[in-house]
Amino acid sequence: MIDALAAEWLKIRTLRSTLIVLVVLAVFVGLMALLAVYAATAWDAMSPEQRSRSAVSDLAPLTEWVASLAMAVLGVLTITGEYGTGMIRTTFAAMPARSVVLTAKAGVVAAVSYVSGLAAVVATFAVSRLIIGDRPIPGQSAEPFADRLPLFLAMALSITMFALIGLFLGTLTRSAAGSIAILVAVWYLIPIVVNHLPAPWHERIGSLVPSALTGQLAGTGNPDSVYGSLLSPPVALAVMAAYVAVPYGLAALRVTRRDA
Amino acid sequence: MWCVIEVSELTKRYGSAVAVDRLTFHVKPGQVTGFLGPNGAGKSTTMRVVLGLDRPTSGRVLVNGRRYAEMRRPMREVGALLDAGAVHGGRTALDHLRWLARSNGIGSDRVVSLLELVGLAGVARKRIRTFSLGMKQRLGIAAALLGDPGVLLFDEPVNGLDPDGVRWIRELMRGLAAEGRTVLLSSHLMSEMERTADHLVIIGRGRLIADTSVGELVGRFQRGVLVRSPRAGELADLLKARGATVVTEPDGRLTVSGLDAGEIGDLAAGRGIPVHEVTSLTTSLEDTYMRLTAGSAAHASSPERTAR
Numbered sequence: 001m002i003d004a005l006a007a008e009w010l011k012i013r014t015l016r017s018t019l020i021v022l023v024v025l026a027v028f029v030g031l032m033a034l035l036a037v038y039a040a041t042a043w044d045a046m047s048p049e050q051r052s053r054s055a056v057s058d059l060a061p062l063t064e065w066v067a068s069l070a071m072a073v074l075g076v077l078t079i080t081g082e083y084g085t086g087m088i089r090t091t092f093a094a095m096p097a098r099s100v101v102l103t104a105k106a107g108v109v110a111a112v113s114y115v116s117g118l119a120a121v122v123a124t125f126a127v128s129r130l131i132i133g134d135r136p137i138p139g140q141s142a143e144p145f146a147d148r149l150p151l152f153l154a155m156a157l158s159i160t161m162f163a164l165i166g167l168f169l170g171t172l173t174r175s176a177a178g179s180i181a182i183l184v185a186v187w188y189l190i191p192i193v194v195n196h197l198p199a200p201w202h203e204r205i206g207s208l209v210p211s212a213l214t215g216q217l218a219g220t221g222n223p224d225s226v227y228g229s230l231l232s233p234p235v236a237l238a239v240m241a242a243y244v245a246v247p248y249g250l251a252a253l254r255v256t257r258r259d260a
Numbered sequence: 261m262w263c264v265i266e267v268s269e270l271t272k273r274y275g276s277a278v279a280v281d282r283l284t285f286h287v288k289p290g291q292v293t294g295f296l297g298p299n300g301a302g303k304s305t306t307m308r309v310v311l312g313l314d315r316p317t318s319g320r321v322l323v324n325g326r327r328y329a330e331m332r333r334p335m336r337e338v339g340a341l342l343d344a345g346a347v348h349g350g351r352t353a354l355d356h357l358r359w360l361a362r363s364n365g366i367g368s369d370r371v372v373s374l375l376e377l378v379g380l381a382g383v384a385r386k387r388i389r390t391f392s393l394g395m396k397q398r399l400g401i402a403a404a405l406l407g408d409p410g411v412l413l414f415d416e417p418v419n420g421l422d423p424d425g426v427r428w429i430r431e432l433m434r435g436l437a438a439e440g441r442t443v444l445l446s447s448h449l450m451s452e453m454e455r456t457a458d459h460l461v462i463i464g465r466g467r468l469i470a471d472t473s474v475g476e477l478v479g480r481f482q483r484g485v486l487v488r489s490p491r492a493g494e495l496a497d498l499l500k501a502r503g504a505t506v507v508t509e510p511d512g513r514l515t516v517s518g519l520d521a522g523e524i525g526d527l528a529a530g531r532g533i534p535v536h537e538v539t540s541l542t543t544s545l546e547d548t549y550m551r552l553t554a555g556s557a558a559h560a561s562s563p564e565r566t567a568r
Contacts, residue, residue, distance in 0.1 A: 003333070007363035014355035015348070086346035090403070093311045093340055094363045096329040259314040 075166030117159030294457030393420030
C-alpha cells in the first residue's frame, strides 16, 4: 500500500492536468478578490438608502462550489487519463492488486483535493475579509475566523467528496466526457430540478443532494439556497460518506472483475 | 526440465469470439523463445493473461510457479513490454520510470542507469508525447528491465525501430537469454525470429501449431538432397541400400531423402563414385512458417475465404 501510494503520488504530481486544475482554482480565488474589491468600492460610493437595499453573497461558498467541480474533474482525469492512453495496463502490470491501486489513487486525490480545497476557501475568506474590512455589507459575515473554521473544514470535506465521486465515476465509465457530464448534472442540474419538486419533497430530497451536505454538516444550514437542510450534522456526515463509499465499492468491483 | 512460464489449457473468449483455444506450452530459461503467429492469432491475448491483465476463461498460466496477480512486486520477477504506446504522453520519460520504480520498491538509481542503457538519457526530461515510436519502444524496454527480472516478455518489440534499433534489440534479447533469463518474444514475422530465437512456439487462431526448436523446424521441412553424378544408377542403388529414398529426376539427377549431404558424399567417395553436385534443398523458415500457418490467419485474403 505504501508503494502504491508513493507511486500514485508521483503520478498525480507529474501530470500537467493537475497543475492546470490548481491554477484554475487559484484564478477563481483571484476573481473572488476582484469581486470583493468591486463590492467595497461600490459600497463606499453608495448612499445609506442604497446600502440598505444592497447585499453581496458570502464568497467562500462560491469558491467551494467551483472547487468541487474542479477537483471532481481532477478525480476523473486521474483515472480516465490512464484508460484513454492504455497506461492502465502498465499500472496493473506493475501493481496487480487493483483494489489497492484504486484505494491509493483515492488517497492521493483525497489529499490533494482536501488541502487545495481548504486552501482555496480559506484564501477566499481571508482575501475578501481583508478587502471588505469592517464595512457592514449585508450578506458578509462578521464572524471571526475561528468561528467560521468548522464551515471551511466541512467545505473541504465536501470538495473531497466530489473529487472522489469523480475518480470513481471515471473508473466506472472509463470516459472523461461521460463522467464530467454526469458530474455537472449532480453538481448543478439536479439541485435545480429538485428545487422545483412540490413540497415537502423539494426540501427532503434537496437535503440529500451532495452540495447540500456542507451547510448541514457544519450546522449552519442552507439559508437562501436551493438546498434543503433537514439533516443533523452526524447524518449529513453519514450521507457524505455514503456518496463516497457506494461509488468506491462499485468501482472496486468493476476494476477487479473486468479485463484491463 | 524446469519451466518458468507454464501455459496450461488456456482458453480466452471475448463474448463469442475465441481468442485463445486450449493453448498449452512451456517457456524455459536461458533461451529466447519466439512466440509466432499471424495477426490475430492470440499472441497478445496470451501475454495479457500471463500478466494477469485479462482473466482466462479457463485454464491457467503460472510464472515461476505462481499466478502473476499474486506477486507483490512483480517487476522484480517479470518485466514486460506489451504496448509501447500504453504510457501517458504528458509525463516525462524520467517521471514515467520513477513512478514505476517506486511502485515496486526499486531504487531511483536503476532509473538513471536504464535510461542510459536504452539510449534515452538525453531526452529523459522530455514529454513522452514528443517521442517517436522507436523511442517509446526503448522506454518500454527500460521499464521492463527496471526490476532486473529473470523473466521477460516482449510483444512485437521491433515494430517501429530502424535497422540499428532492430539489431540492438536482437543483441539485447540474446544477451538477456545468455545471462540465464527467460525471454518470450512475440512477432508475426519469422524473418525476425530466425536470428533471435532458439525455440519457437507457433500459434494460429488461438491454437498451438508448433512448439519446437528452430533447428528441428528446419529439419522437419527439409526436402532432401539433390545429387548429380555420371554414375547415377550405381549411386542410387548404394544409397537405397543404406535406407535412403531416392527419386531419379527427368534430367538424371537424384533427389535423396533420409541421408544428409555429408553422408552421401562419404558413401560415394567410399566406392569411388564421382559426384559433380550435392545440394541440400532446404526450405526457408519463412516458407515453413507460411505453410504452417496457412489457413489460420484471422484476416486471410484468399478469394475462397472472402467469397464465403
